[in-house]
Amino acid sequence: MKTWDYAESIESSAIVNIEKKYGIFLDGEFQTANSKKFLKTISPSTEEVLSSITVGNKNDIDSAVDSAKNGLKIWSKLTGTERAKYLFKLARLIQERSREFAVLESLDGGKPIKESRDFDLPQVAANFFYFAGWADKLDISWNTKGLKPYGIVGQIIPWNFPLLMLSWKVAPALATGNVVILKPAESTPLTALLFAELCQEVGLPPGVFNLVTGDGTTGAALVQHPDISKIAFTGSTAVGKYIQNETAGRDIGLTLELGGKAANIVYNDAAIDQAVEGVVNGIFFNQGHVCCAGSRLVLQEDIHDEFVSKLEKRMQSLRVGNPLDKNTDIGAINSKEQLDKISFLVNEGVSEGGTIFQTECELPANGFWFRPTLFTNAQPSYKIAREEIFGPVLTTLTFRTPEEAIDIANNTEYGLSAGIWTEKGSKILWTADRLQAGVIWANTFNKFDPSSPFGGYKESGFGREGGRHGLLSYLKVQS
C-alpha cells in the first residue's frame, strides 16, 4: 500500500429501493405485460443481479400505443401552461430525489457517482426545467398555427446516459404536446422505471408517458408500429441505419443521434496543461462511453513528446474502481459485450502496429473493467483511428500544418463533435469553419446545456436535440 492513498468514501446504496421484478408502465400504472419473458439487469461493477425486467413483445407495444392514444386525447386538450406545470413538477421532483437517481444510475450502469451526481442528474433536471419553460411560449416563438405535434412518439435510448437521454427526449416531446412510448436499453432500465414512478407522483395524465422495457426486438416492434408518428433514436449507427430503412416510405418523423469518432485538435500554441486536462476529460469521462468522446487526439507534431509525457503522467493518476466510491474517476464498463468489443479493438490496434500505453492501476476482481489506454504511432488507416471504440481508449495522430489537421479530423465517416485547443481566437474560428462536426468545443470539451442544440452529420445521424432546434424536432408542418 502507498503511504498516502485515498481512503474509500462509498456512497450508500441504502437509499434505493429496487423491486425484484418489473412490469411495464402503461395507462399511468405498472402492469403485468403480455410477454412472459424477463431479462436480468446486473451491476457491471460486481456482476450482481439487481432485478428482472420485462422483455416487451409486439402485443405489449400494441397496448402501449392504445395507452398513448388515450393519453393523447387528454394531453392535446391542455394548454401549454398546463403542460408546463407537469414538467416543472417533474423537474423539481428529480432534483429532490437526485441522490436516489444518481446511486441507481451508478449501480445499474457502472458510471462513477461523482459523474451521475454532479453531471447527469443536474443536467436531467435542467432539461426538464428548460423545456417546461418553453411549453407556453411556442406560440410566440413560431407561428405554431402552422405547426403541430406529431402525436405518438417512439423513443429508443442507449445505456451510456440512461436518464439523461430520457430527459433529452421526453421533456421536449411532452412540452410540444406529444405523448411518448419509451424503450430504454436492456442493460440500464432502472432509472427509467423510477422516472415512471415520478410520473405517477406528479399525476401526469395516464398514457402520456409509457414505458416498455426490453431488448432490440422490443425496439424493433416499436419502430414497426404503424400508428407511431415519430421515432427519436440514440444509439449505434448500425441500428440507426436499420431504423432508417424500416421507416423509409412511411409518413413518419425521424431523428437519429448515432456514433462518433471526434478529433480533439491540439495546436502547438495551446496551453498544454489545460489541454491535457481537456483531452483526459474528452476521452475518459463516463469510461469513454460517450458518442461525442474526443477519441482521436490530433496533435501538432512538435509538441508530441512533451504532450504525451504529460498525458501519460496524468492518466496514471486516474482512479479506476467502485462506481459508488466518491474518489473514482473511471467506473465499470457497462457490459461484458462492450468490454469484449473494446478488448478486441485494442488488440487490433496492437497488431496493426500502434504503440500502447496503459495505466498500472489495480482492477477489481469482479465486474467489467478496462484500463485507461493511449495509442501513439497510429496510422489514420488503423481500426483504432476509424471505428467507434466507446471505451477509455485514445488514439493519437499527428499533423504539421493546420490544413493537415483539418484533413485528419474530417477523415472519418462520422461528424458529431470536435475540440480545438489553441491560444489564438482567429485559429479557433478558422478551424471551426472547416470542421465537419455538429458540435465544436474550443479550449474545453464535453460541455452541455439544454439550450444548445446537439446532433451530427454524416453517419452520426441527423436532427437536433436541445434548444429551439430540439423543440422543432417534435413539431411538424400542419398539412
Ligand code: NDP
Ligand atoms: P444499440 O444501438 O444496439 O442500442 C441502442 C438502443 O437501441 C437500445 O435501447 C437497444 O436495445 C435498441 N435496439 C437494438 N436493436 C434495435 C432494433 N433492431 N430496433 C430498434 N431498437 C433497437 O447499441 P448497443 O447497446 O448494442 O451498443 C453497440 C455499439 O453502439 C457500442 O459499442 C457503441 O459503439 C455504439 N453506441 C453508441 C451510442 C451513442 O450514443 N451514439 C450509444 C450506445 C451505443 P437493447 O439495449 O435492448 O439492445
